[in-house]
Amino acid sequence: MSAAENILVRIRVNGEAREALVEPRTLLVDFLRENLNLTGTHIGCDTTYCGACTVLLNGRTVKSCTLFAPMADGGEITTVEGLSTDGALHPVQNAFAECHGLQCGFCTPGLLLSTIHLLKKNPKPSEKQIRKAIAGNTCRCTGYQNILKAIRMAAGEMGKP
Ligand code: FES
Numbered sequence: 001m002s003a004a005e006n007i008l009v010r011i012r013v014n015g016e017a018r019e020a021l022v023e024p025r026t027l028l029v030d031f032l033r034e035n036l037n038l039t040g041t042h043i044g045c046d047t048t049y050c051g052a053c054t055v056l057l058n059g060r061t062v063k064s065c066t067l068f069a070p071m072a073d074g075g076e077i078t079t080v081e082g083l084s085t086d087g088a089l090h091p092v093q094n095a096f097a098e099c100h101g102l103q104c105g106f107c108t109p110g111l112l113l114s115t116i117h118l119l120k121k122n123p124k125p126s127e128k129q130i131r132k133a134i135a136g137n138t139c140r141c142t143g144y145q146n147i148l149k150a151i152r153m154a155a156g157e158m159g160k161p
């Protein structure tokens, strides 16, 4: 494919303006990882199943292996790299660390973003709402109990005055 057929994709990622010229078929997850070098967003399946590639696009969770990068043009994206502030972990990251909500960590970036989206919409989720919010994120290691504990802890911490 010639360069003339490529598309310029401009997005804001973690508050920073970024752009790259890509083939129209480039998946958003590959754009983030390969073009922008943001490798914290993982690829677990490439078939919209596992949720390892979850990011926030304009405040909503998306599985970034499901979108072509040009579909996100002009959008605002948050990836796991954008969660800490001045070296301090986000409260959801802290809760996952405290509660041992991860083992290999492959699923963790996606779970963090799904949790952040949930708690933004619903700061006091019920157990059922928590389970529903992470239903699209597969974890092969933990058995989920510590993930659920971490999300409950994060909700408590973030809900403090
Ligand atoms: S890599 Fe996107 S859902 Fe699995």
Ligand code: FES
Pocket: 101, 102, 103, 104, 105, 106, 107, 108, 138, 139, 140, 141, 142
């Ligand atoms: S911690 Fe290994 S897949 Fe979730």
